[in-house]
Amino acid sequence: MPDAQTLQPQAVSAPGKVFVAGGYLVLDRKYTALVFGLDARIYVEIEPIQTRSGVTLSEIIVRSPQFLDAAWEYGYRLTEGDGGIAVTQLRVSHASSLNKNPFIETALTFALTYISTLQPTRIAPSNISILADQAYYSNPGKPLTSSSRFLNFDVTLPDAHKTGLGSSAALVTAFTAVVLSYYLPKKAFSLDTDAGKRVLHNLAQASHCAAQGKVGSGFDIASAVYGSCLYRRFSPALLSSLPTPGSPLFAKTLKSLVEDEGGMWDVEIAKAKVKMPRGLRLVMCDVDCGSQTPGMVKKVLKWREENREAADAIWDKLQKGNEAFAAELTRLATEEGENVGKEKYAKLKDTIVSNRALIREMSKASGVPVEPPQQTALLDACSAVEGVVGGVVPGAGGYDAIVLLLEDKEETIQALRKVVEGWKADSEGEVTIGKVGILGVREDMVGVRREDVEIYKERTTS
Numbered sequence: 001m002p003d004a005q006t007l008q009p010q011a012v013s014a015p016g017k018v019f020v021a022g023g024y025l026v027l028d029r030k031y032t033a034l035v036f037g038l039d040a041r042i043y044v045e046i047e048p049i050q051t052r053s054g055v056t057l058s059e060i061i062v063r064s065p066q067f068l069d070a071a072w073e074y075g076y077r078l079t080e081g082d083g084g085i086a087v088t089q090l091r092v093s094h095a096s097s098l099n100k101n102p103f104i105e106t107a108l109t110f111a112l113t114y115i116s117t118l119q120p121t122r123i124a125p126s127n128i129s130i131l132a133d134q135a136y137y138s139n140p141g142k143p144l145t146s147s148s149r150f151l152n153f154d155v156t157l158p159d160a161h162k163t164g165l166g167s168s169a170a171l172v173t174a175f176t177a178v179v180l181s182y183y184l185p186k187k188a189f190s191l192d193t194d195a196g197k198r199v200l201h202n203l204a205q206a207s208h209c210a211a212q213g214k215v216g217s218g219f220d221i222a223s224a225v226y227g228s229c230l231y232r233r234f235s236p237a238l239l240s241s242l243p244t245p246g247s248p249l250f251a252k253t254l255k256s257l258v259e260d261e262g263g264m265w266d267v268e269i270a271k272a273k274v275k276m277p278r279g280l281r282l283v284m285c286d287v288d289c290g291s292q293t294p295g296m297v298k299k300v301l302k303w304r305e306e307n308r309e310a311a312d313a314i315w316d317k318l319q320k321g322n323e324a325f326a327a328e329l330t331r332l333a334t335e336e337g338e339n340v341g342k343e344k345y346a347k348l349k350d351t352i353v354s355n356r357a358l359i360r361e362m363s364k365a366s367g368v369p370v371e372p373p374q375q376t377a378l379l380d381a382c383s384a385v386e387g388v389v390g391g392v393v394p395g396a397g398g399y400d401a402i403v404l405l406l407e408d409k410e411e412t413i414q415a416l417r418k419v420v421e422g423w424k425a426d427s428e429g430e431v432t433i434g435k436v437g438i439l440g441v442r443e444d445m446v447g448v449r450r451e452d453v454e455i456y457k458e459r460t461t462s
């Protein structure tokens with residue numbers, strides 16, 4: 001491995017996501033999800049720690065300067081019994097309490113362990129910094145420096161109000177990518193190759209699941225790596241053979257899993273099946289609702305288990321509807337010039353309306369507010385705006401967001417803004433939804449990408 005003097009600063013970014021179709025269905029490999037990457041990205045930069053000559057540290061310092069108390073210092077060492085690299089958080093001062101960031105700690109443990117299996121020489125210390133685009137959080141903020149486009153949110157991370165764009169998946173993906181790119185020579189890992197992207201995808205899925213303490217469908221990591229795509233999940237059993245970090249054979253098993261020695265990764269990522277027609281765009285709205293509905297996934301899955309026949313009927317119809325929706329988007333994007341005029345989006349509109357009806361059926365039958373009446377009213381009002389094709393509740397649904405497909409015209413956005421910003425929901429049921437805001441994001445097809453370190457520096461200062 002090159003020594004600290006020759007390690008070059010690197011920067012990588014990864015996009016956030018909006019899950020447009022296939023929520024719950026995608027947990028079962030029989031079904032797929034339609035996920036769009038967004039132009040809100042998380043950037044991670046790595047550079048050598050400047051130490052006085054003769055001083056050798058085994059320390060990696062991670063900072064997220066947009067937040068208060070957001071610095072984490074880690075010591076690391078190779079463990080016995082092929083347990084990989086153990087990462088230990090160091091206390092900044094005796095008085096300070098340990099403020100954990102499980103996503104960073106786990107991504108670092110997994111990435112350094114993988115690196116140690118390829119190059120058993122000492123890992124040099126480094127400084128890592130994280131910057132997130134504004135749309136990930138709805139807190140107000142001031143520019144980090146007088147001319148920076150990144151905001152100082154002036155709150156701790158637990159106090160930040162997330163808008164649900166998948167910050168942890170974008171972070172784990174960009175973080176893992178930059179650490180691998182920095183410590184490994186190009187011939188062992190490159191983000192520019194398909195093999196490199198596969199390694200990144202597999203490693204980021206494994207560490208994101210470990211940090212979350214659960215195995216979701218993994219759509220958020222897939223879109224952070226590959227951008228917008230039609231996604232079929234990996235079999236969750238794949239990850240069950242992985243020992244916990246530090247325990248015997250963790251390193252060897254991780255390497256074999258990440259490099260897919262057994263040909264076990266059955267994930268399917270179809271980028272060509274998702275396109276955005278020219279002239280259309282996505283808009284996301286954040287809904288203030290003061291109420292989270294925990295356990296929605298568990299409840300829907302339990303209902304499905306107990307009502308298999310009824311559930312499968314909805315699941316199958318919805319899968320067909322979702323496929324029809326993706327196919328129509330792709331057709332419009334590739335067959336320019338046909339069906340001009342008002343009728344151009346008629347099929348898309350109808351598909352969205354019938355898919356929403358199936359989602360409401362799912363909500364009603366399972367008793368889980370996937371598209372609750374408050375969101376039905378909001379979606380209907382937005383869909384009636386001239387130029388709006390339709391909209392859905394993204395991901396698991398609930399009260400806190402909607403996503404709309406509309407004509408990419410200033411007058412359409414303005415008309416939509418009038419409806420959402422003046423939105424007053426009838427207090428129906430137990431949950432009253434409050435202010436609705438349009439997020440400054442749109443779809444982006446590009447996944448993880450290398451950033452020029454100079455540009456990264458400019459972005460933090462200009």
Ligand SMILES: Nc1ncnc2c1ncn2[C@@H]1O[C@H](COP(=O)(O)OP(=O)(O)OP(=O)(O)O)[C@@H](O)[C@H]1O
Nearest residue numbers: 064101102103130132162164165166167168169171
């Ligand atoms: N800018 C950041 N700097 C450091 N850590 C961050 C940052 N953003 C997110 N994280 C880490 O990710 C965690 C949030 O992850 P979580 O999965 O709860 O949210 P999310 O991925 O944004 O949500 P969703 O899945 O609803 O889109 C934070 O608690 C923190 O550990």
Ligand SMILES: C[C@@](O)(CCOP(=O)(O)O)CC(=O)O
Nearest residue numbers: 019023024216217218395396
């Ligand atoms: C319900 C589910 O299908 C989607 C959840 O999406 P989100 O976290 O609401 O963006 C769960 C999953 O795919 O892991």
